[in-house]
Amino acid sequence: xxxxxxxxxxxxxxxxxxxxxxxxxxxxxxxxxxxxxxxxxxxxxxxxxxxxxxxxxxxxxxxxxxxxxxxxxxxxxxxxxxxxxxxxxxxxxxxxxxxxxxxxxxxxxxxxxxxxxxxxxxxxxxxxxxxxxxxxxxxxxxxxxxxxxxxxxxxxxxxxxxxxxxxxxxxxxxxxxxxxxxxxxxxxxxxxxxxxxxxxxxxxxxxxxxxxxxxxxxxxxxxxxxxxxxxxxxxxxxxxxxxxxxxxxxxxxxxxxxxxxxxxxxxxxxxxxxxxxxxxxxxxxxxxxxxxxxxxxxxxxxxxxxxxxxxxxxxxxxxxxxxxxxxxxxxxxxxxxxxxxxxxxxxxxxxxxxxxxxxxxxxxxxxxxxxxxxxxxxxxxxxxxxxxxxxxxxxxxxxxxxxxxxxxxxxxxxxxxxxxxxx
Ligand code: NAD
Numbered sequence: 495x496x497x498x499x500x501x502x503x504x505x506x507x508x509x510x511x512x513x514x515x516x517x518x519x520x521x522x523x524x525x526x527x528x529x530x531x532x533x534x535x536x537x538x539x540x541x542x543x544x545x546x547x548x549x550x551x552x553x554x555x556x557x558x559x560x561x562x563x564x565x566x567x568x569x570x571x572x573x574x575x576x577x578x579x580x581x582x583x584x585x586x587x588x589x590x591x592x593x594x595x596x597x598x599x600x601x602x603x604x605x606x607x608x609x610x611x612x613x614x615x616x617x618x619x620x621x622x623x624x625x626x627x628x629x630x631x632x633x634x635x636x637x638x639x640x641x642x643x644x645x646x647x648x649x650x651x652x653x654x655x656x657x658x659x660x661x662x663x664x665x666x667x668x669x670x671x672x673x674x675x676x677x678x679x680x681x682x683x684x685x686x687x688x689x690x691x692x693x694x695x696x697x698x699x700x701x702x703x704x705x706x707x708x709x710x711x712x713x714x715x716x717x718x719x720x721x722x723x724x725x726x727x728x729x730x731x732x733x734x735x736x737x738x739x740x741x742x743x744x745x746x747x748x749x750x751x752x753x754x755x756x757x758x759x760x761x762x763x764x765x766x767x768x769x770x771x772x773x774x775x776x777x778x779x780x781x782x783x784x785x786x787x788x789x790x791x792x793x794x795x796x797x798x799x800x801x802x803x804x805x806x807x808x809x810x811x812x813x814x815x816x817x818x819x820x821x822x823x824x825x826x827x828x829x830x831x832x833x834x835x836x837x838x839x840x841x842x843x844x845x846x847x848x849x850x851x852x853x854x855x856x857x858x859x860x861x862x863x864x865x866x867x868x869x870x871x872x873x874x875x876x877x878x879x880x881x882x883x884x885x886x887x888x889x890x891x892x893x894x895x896x897x898x899x900x901x902x903x904x905x906x907x908x909x910x911x912x913x914x915x916x917x
Pocket of ligand 1: 646647648649650691718719720721722723724742743744745780794795796797816817818843844846847
């Protein structure tokens with residue numbers, strides 16, 4: 495793999511996208527060539543092919559990955575994704591983004607990511623548990639409470655984290671809560687972790703609206719993806735009197751310009767299993783939803799949603815990226831030229847890793863904080879990070895993504911400089 499070749503052939507491959515974003519931001523920084531190249535490579539990558547016994551007695555082979563992008567600022571941190579489209583390049587990109595994300599919000603972590611090529615919805619609970627325990631064992635040499643700390647991501651949840659924590663603990667002969675974050679409360683999870691990413695995103699939206707002289711109340715909001723991130727962001731904004739006009743999940747979306755009642759929608763999802771068929775809203779496709787007339791667009795599902803071919807039809811004036819990598823670099827240019835403010839993923843969705851950090855610290859100390867304490871510390875960290883990025887963007891004349899990446903890359907480079915080159 496050559497960083498240079500990948501940069502020269504732009505496609506919508508997440509790793510190429512991450513490298514192009516890296517290069518755009520790195521061009522603003524006085525980085526020595528060796529350091530710049532060092533930062534463009536993942537530190538280590540593990541691919542595992544492993545067997546899982548299925549309910550019918552058959553054995554299926556699954557492929558999984560764990561990538562550590564950087565260990566300069568501390569142990570690595572990053573989610574585990576269960577999705578049929580997981581690739582090594584996607585995991586690489588997500589690991590790199592985690593490095594910049596942790597650095598930009600000031601956490602003592604490097605970036606990592608993991609994933610398994612699987613549709614978890616097609617597995618029974620037993621199969622999911624077997625897959626999780628075997629995958630954890632396969633990557634066990636890379637994880638640990640002071641080495642690399644996984645967390646939930648697309649397709650994984652608290653239960654998956656509990657199985658991972660238990661599997662790791664069994665190999666150590668003791669409970670090791672600090673090996674994963676996003677665990678259930680009863681085994682060392684943190685109050686406020688489930689809501690953290692959506693809540694953090696809403697804090698950055700408030701800051702952006704304030705800077706732009708706008709109010710969120712009464713603004714029309716569209717949310718793509720109604721999982722952990724999208725549902726919490728939608729609920730908090732709805733509670734604050736924003737008009738949630740459109741929402742989607744993997745099967746499609748719903749649209750009502752007068753607003754969707756989130757409590758009623760949640761009751762509908764509990765019965766129907768998805769947003770589709772919600773009474774009082776019109777069906778709309780995921781692609782159409784992105785282009786509907788709204789003020790704020792929150793992509794909170796998968797990457798590569800806002801691209802060169804649809805960016806000029808996005809009506810929102812603020813895009814807050816709940817998902818990782820939802821906007822391609824080409825689309826970034828189009829949105830910037832059209833005056834759309836994009837709150838980049840590495841800032842907008844950093845609330846999850848911030849409260850994961852709180853959970854890790856609490857687990858290491860066996861001392862747990864009140865939810866109100868967590869929420870106020872989260873708000874403080876998110877607001878400070880957003881304002882630093884906003885000020886840097888204004889100073890350098892860049893968009894917020896470039897400013898955020900500059901700040902993240904600069905910090906990792908500075909860590910590398912002061913640590914020096916071994917041996
Ligand atoms: P989730 O699995 O809880 O929910 C994902 C949602 O997106 C579901 O509603 C699903 O139906 C929908 N979806 C899936 N594929 C889709 C598609 N192709 N088009 C439209 N909708 C689709 O996942 P999550 O934890 O909410 O994560 C969502 C995004 O946020 C991911 O990109 C993830 O990397 C990112 N993220 C999550 C966290 C976190 O703490 N959970 C933190 C940072 C970033």
